[in-house]
Amino acid sequence: MFRIACLFFIGSAMVSCGSKDQSQKTETPSVETVSVDGAKVFKINCALCHGEDGKLGANGSKDLSISELSLDERIAIISKGKNTMIAFEKILTLGEIRAVAEYTMTFKK
Numbered sequence: 611m612f613r614i615a616c617l618f619f620i621g622s623a624m625v626s627c628g629s630k631d632q633s634q635k636t637e638t639p640s641v642e643t644v645s646v647d648g649a650k651v652f653k654i655n656c657a658l659c660h661g662e663d664g665k666l667g668a669n670g671s672k673d674l675s676i677s678e679l680s681l682d683e684r685i686a687i688i689s690k691g692k693n694t695m696i697a698f699e700k701i702l703t704l705g706e707i708r709a710v711a712e713y714t715m716t717f718k719k
């Protein structure tokens with residue numbers, strides 16, 4: 611039984627049986643536990659339309675420095691998108707969406 615399981619394992623995952631020490635370390639840290647840099651996420655994904663300071667307003671986007679939306683409303687728009695703004699729920703993790711939403715709150719004077 612064990613042998614069968616072992617062969618199956620080798621065949622499917624190409625992981626050698628019995629050499630646990632050499633098995634690859636799976637580097638998949640839980641995203642929620644790693645602190646996400648909202649500013650970095652923003653520069654990469656959002657500055658294109660919103661500008662690095664949130665005020666650019668390109669492609670019909672809103673000036674984020676005067677936005678009155680709450681954090682939850684921002685998370686909803688970022689996740690689902692709105693008009694020309696694309697939905698980020700498939701692009702960013704929940705942790706990243708929350709971090710970038712929090713970051714957009716800092717534009718407000």
Ligand code: HEC
Nearest residue numbers: 655656659669670671672677678684688692693694695710
């Ligand atoms: C393709 C251009 C584009 C990109 C990229 C983009 N946005 Fe937007 N965003 C828009 C547009 C357009 C609106 C206005 C939608 C509307 O109300 O019609 C908007 C609206 C918003 C709003 C709501 C502002 C308000 O007061 O109504 C928030 C918050 C926001 N974007 C955050 C972000 C964040 C964070 C990112 C990156 C993860 C991002 N956006 C990326 C175009 C973009």
